[in-house]
Amino acid sequence: MDRRNFIKAGGVGLAATTIAAPAIAQTTPTLSWRLVASWPKSLDTLFGGADYFAKLVAEMTDNKFQIRTFAGGELVPPLQVLDAVQNGTVELGHTAPYYYVGKDPTFTFDCTAPFGANYRIQNSWLRNGGGRALMDEFYAGYNVVSIPCGNTGTQSGGWWKKEIKTVSDLKGVKFRIGGWGGAVLSKLGVVPQMLAGGDIYPALEKGTIDGAEWVGPYDDEKLGFQKVCKYYYHPGWWEGQAQLSAYINLGKWHSLSKTYQTVIKAAAAEANNWMIGKYDADNPAALKRLIAGGTQLRYWSRPIMEACFKASRQLYAEESARNPKFKKVYSEWTPFLATEDEWMRVDEQQFDNFMYAKVGARA
Amino acid sequence: MDRRNFIKAGGVGLAATTIAAPAIAQTTPTLSWRLVASWPKSLDTLFGGADYFAKLVAEMTDNKFQIRTFAGGELVPPLQVLDAVQNGTVELGHTAPYYYVGKDPTFTFDCTAPFGANYRIQNSWLRNGGGRALMDEFYAGYNVVSIPCGNTGTQSGGWWKKEIKTVSDLKGVKFRIGGWGGAVLSKLGVVPQMLAGGDIYPALEKGTIDGAEWVGPYDDEKLGFQKVCKYYYHPGWWEGQAQLSAYINLGKWHSLSKTYQTVIKAAAAEANNWMIGKYDADNPAALKRLIAGGTQLRYWSRPIMEACFKASRQLYAEESARNPKFKKVYSEWTPFLATEDEWMRVDEQQFDNFMYAKVGARA
Numbered sequence: 037m038d039r040r041n042f043i044k045a046g047g048v049g050l051a052a053t054t055i056a057a058p059a060i061a062q063t064t065p066t067l068s069w070r071l072v073a074s075w076p077k078s079l080d081t082l083f084g085g086a087d088y089f090a091k092l093v094a095e096m097t098d099n100k101f102q103i104r105t106f107a108g109g110e111l112v113p114p115l116q117v118l119d120a121v122q123n124g125t126v127e128l129g130h131t132a133p134y135y136y137v138g139k140d141p142t143f144t145f146d147c148t149a150p151f152g153a154n155y156r157i158q159n160s161w162l163r164n165g166g167g168r169a170l171m172d173e174f175y176a177g178y179n180v181v182s183i184p185c186g187n188t189g190t191q192s193g194g195w196w197k198k199e200i201k202t203v204s205d206l207k208g209v210k211f212r213i214g215g216w217g218g219a220v221l222s223k224l225g226v227v228p229q230m231l232a233g234g235d236i237y238p239a240l241e242k243g244t245i246d247g248a249e250w251v252g253p254y255d256d257e258k259l260g261f262q263k264v265c266k267y268y269y270h271p272g273w274w275e276g277q278a279q280l281s282a283y284i285n286l287g288k289w290h291s292l293s294k295t296y297q298t299v300i301k302a303a304a305a306e307a308n309n310w311m312i313g314k315y316d317a318d319n320p321a322a323l324k325r326l327i328a329g330g331t332q333l334r335y336w337s338r339p340i341m342e343a344c345f346k347a348s349r350q351l352y353a354e355e356s357a358r359n360p361k362f363k364k365v366y367s368e369w370t371p372f373l374a375t376e377d378e379w380m381r382v383d384e385q386q387f388d389n390f391m392y393a394k395v396g397a398r399a
Numbered sequence: 400m401d402r403r404n405f406i407k408a409g410g411v412g413l414a415a416t417t418i419a420a421p422a423i424a425q426t427t428p429t430l431s432w433r434l435v436a437s438w439p440k441s442l443d444t445l446f447g448g449a450d451y452f453a454k455l456v457a458e459m460t461d462n463k464f465q466i467r468t469f470a471g472g473e474l475v476p477p478l479q480v481l482d483a484v485q486n487g488t489v490e491l492g493h494t495a496p497y498y499y500v501g502k503d504p505t506f507t508f509d510c511t512a513p514f515g516a517n518y519r520i521q522n523s524w525l526r527n528g529g530g531r532a533l534m535d536e537f538y539a540g541y542n543v544v545s546i547p548c549g550n551t552g553t554q555s556g557g558w559w560k561k562e563i564k565t566v567s568d569l570k571g572v573k574f575r576i577g578g579w580g581g582a583v584l585s586k587l588g589v590v591p592q593m594l595a596g597g598d599i600y601p602a603l604e605k606g607t608i609d610g611a612e613w614v615g616p617y618d619d620e621k622l623g624f625q626k627v628c629k630y631y632y633h634p635g636w637w638e639g640q641a642q643l644s645a646y647i648n649l650g651k652w653h654s655l656s657k658t659y660q661t662v663i664k665a666a667a668a669e670a671n672n673w674m675i676g677k678y679d680a681d682n683p684a685a686l687k688r689l690i691a692g693g694t695q696l697r698y699w700s701r702p703i704m705e706a707c708f709k710a711s712r713q714l715y716a717e718e719s720a721r722n723p724k725f726k727k728v729y730s731e732w733t734p735f736l737a738t739e740d741e742w743m744r745v746d747e748q749q750f751d752n753f754m755y756a757k758v759g760a761r762a
Binding site for chain 1: 426427455458459460461514517518519520522523525526527528552553554555556615633634635636639657658661662664665666668669671672673675676677679680681682683684686696698704708712737738739740741742743744745746747748749750751752753754755757758759760
């Protein structure tokens with residue numbers, strides 16, 4: 037190429053660059069955001085999910101959109117992630133929305149609700165059952181956008197120092213529980229305690245609480261509950277699934293191009309599937325280790341399940357009567373879930389129940 | 400700004416652009432790819448999933464990476480998507496991997512296998528149970544990379560002109576069925592037929608087949624099976640879930656930057672969650688319409704389920720004995736699934752069975 041052609045070619049290239057530059061600057065700017073999580077770094081599925089999400093965003097944007105992740109307590113206390121994002125202290129959070137039911141129980145629908153949805157139904161409700169629009173409207177009041185970014189599946193029913201054989205055994209038990217499940221249990225005499233993940237074991241050890249639930253075998257084992265509690269109950273009816281959310285400051289969200297918004301949405305979906313896949317693979321091995329170490333597996337008796345279910349319906353009705361925001365979501369959420377339950381019985385449940393009974397007969 | 404400063408500023412900008420240009424060109428080039436799907440456009444969940452995936456990729460790349468989608472038959476026949484991607488006729492496909500079990504039954508593990516995984520377990524097997532590496536190795540022989548990009552959940556057990564009350568009623572029935580479920584049914588006397596989605600209704604109407612399965616209520620209703628078959632059976636034990644895959648030509652995949660590879664991976668995850676969410680919301684309404692229109696719901700009897708399960712174990716054993724590639728995957732897949740089944744009984748099944756029985760009692 038002679039110099040003249042080089043200049044000419046360069047000139048065309050430069051002209052194009054000059055014209056395109058403003059559009060590029062708007063859609064894919066260099067950004068450095070901070071994410072505060074509610075989790076200690078030791079929980080490599082929960083905190084790992086936030087980290088994976090951040091890594092995906094960087095990879096998809098050629099490292100232009102960087103997100104630094106901080107564990108609970110590093111920048112803000114683990115249970116104040118919402119506040120930090122709402123105030124714009126940080127751009128992003130990764131948390132369990134039900135940590136904020138003290139502000140308004142409506143948060144529960146974006147996370148997990150007692151005797152509520154399972155993993156599939158939660159996904160469908162948000163995407164196709166009107167859930168997204170309802171929660172967006174609710175979250176606008178908190179200056180936040182919430183995007184599902186991880187899930188645990190059905191959680192376990194927690195660790196108890198004493199066996200719970202009857203409903204009356206629940207009375208007076210100081211039990212660490214996240215979210216709105218505690219409000220249901222309090223109707224049956226439990227004294228619910230809210231503590232962040234890292235604070236539970238010391239409280240169990242000191243005896244300031246009598247039991248605790250966190251997630252399931254893999255995480256619970258890491259937190260060490262098996263060292264102080266003998267009985268491990270199932271299922272965690274207060275968390276038929278538990279959705280973790282990426283919280284994004286509303287102003288910051290609207291400052292993003294459609295390009296970056298879609299990057300965040302897709303990264304969150306991939307992180308979601310990554311997390312549930314990891315839990316589903318890691319939980320069974322952990323449960324086997326726990327049982328080998330002396331943990332006693334227990335299932336809630338039918339009368340306890342029924343009493344808790346009844347208490348949950350009372351709580352939903354009471355909150356609907358006093359909280360119009362809650363009522364608005366609940367009145368659309370309930371019929372959607374009932375329709376899903378009915379449908380899931382036709383194929384999913386038939387298949388699952390047949391297969392689950394075939395353990396050992398597969399090969 | 401005076402001219403001197405403008406030139407200086409421009410110069411710095413231009414120099415920076417010139418330095419950055421090669422890197423930008425390598426990682427985020429302008430691309431125009433073609434995707435051939437196995438589906439007619441009328442199936443807005445299956446074909447819609449491929450379309451949504453393409454839209455996400457474009458959005459995340461500032462429209463630089465364009466994927467044009469084609470319905471089955473537009474460029475290549477619906478059941479020859481693998482061949483088109485393998486040969487490089489097109490860069491991408493969207494298909495059900497089990498359409499290719501005629502080439503090698505090992506494809507079944509990347510899609511759905513009779514009495515195999517449910518949705519959650521399939522996700523976990525691929526991500527954390529060694530499935531991804533096993534399938535990548537297998538697919539390398541077909542010059543293809545397969546990425547999960549949609550799922551139907553547990554499918555229905557198909558439409559039958561006559562009731563199937565006993566195992567012997569299966570004998571001689573010409574039944575359209577996708578994938579390896581047909582090989583199981585043939586052990587019980589069924590004459591399995593493989594037809595693409597759009598070809599099934601005409602065959603049922605003409606009487607060249609006696610029954611057909613496709614997906615579930617929403618899709619099946621669109622294809623019109625209820626007009627010619629009275630009995631709708633459940634569950635589709637041959638498809639406890641059915642994963643649809645984005646197939647990418649291996650050379651084309653390796654030509655992509657890490658940036659674009661991650662974009663494709665995350666777009667596929669979002670499309671996956673989109674599709675299952677849509678099926679879960681649309682299926683119950685369709686089932687109600689079908690029943691209102693006279694469709695008779697039937698469940699497989701226990702003896703039929705057991706006979707089919709037994710036949711499936713025979714088939715797996717026979718194929719393992721003659722096919723080392725199949726054996727390699729099967730021998731890792733089976734124990735993973737057994738472990739998952741055992742674990743899923745502890746929390747998921749307890750929760751689901753309790754809730755599914757509460758239909759109508761939620762509110």
